[in-house]
Amino acid sequence: QVQLVESGGGLVQAGGSLRLSCAASGRTFSNYAMGWFRQAPGKEREFLAAISRDGGSTISAASVKGRFTISRDNAKNTVYLQMNSLKPEDTAVYYCASSMYGIATMAAHFDSWGQGTQVTVSS
Numbered sequence: 001q002v003q004l005v006e007s008g009g010g011l012v013q014a015g016g017s018l019r020l021s022c023a024a025s026g027r028t029f030s031n032y033a034m035g036w037f038r039q040a041p042g043k044e045r046e047f048l049a050a051i052s053r054d055g056g057s058t059i060s061a062a063s064v065k066g067r068f069t070i071s072r073d074n075a076k077n078t079v080y081l082q083m084n085s086l087k088p089e090d091t092a093v094y095y096c097a098s099s100m101y102g103i104a105t106m107a108a109h110f111d112s113w114g115q116g117t118q119v120t121v122s123s
């Protein structure tokens with residue numbers, strides 16, 4: 001399995017931006033599709049975006065399309081989530097995950113997860 005470590009979370013005002021990073025180690029990063037999820041208190045884990053092994057294909061949830069952008073740098077073994085126009089309802093713990101099965105949207109299709117990074121958006 002690949003090991004994943006997220007960073008870049010924090011406190012931001014509504015309308016602001018953050019870029020999350022997820023550094024991978026332990027396996028060949030380019031062999032894995034990657035995804036971002038989030039989980040708010042009392043809610044289920046929510047799919048946000050995913051990217052194919054070579055970065056050529058992406059999928060985004062309707063709730064964040066146009067505001068969040070996933071990208072990856074295979075030379076740096078890192079996947080990113082650029083978040084713009086943040087809203088208080090974006091407050092959650094954000095997780096990156098890897099999938100050996102290819103680009104996916106269901107959490108069950110991702111086999112390694114990071115520890116999460118907290119994002120808090122104030123109104």
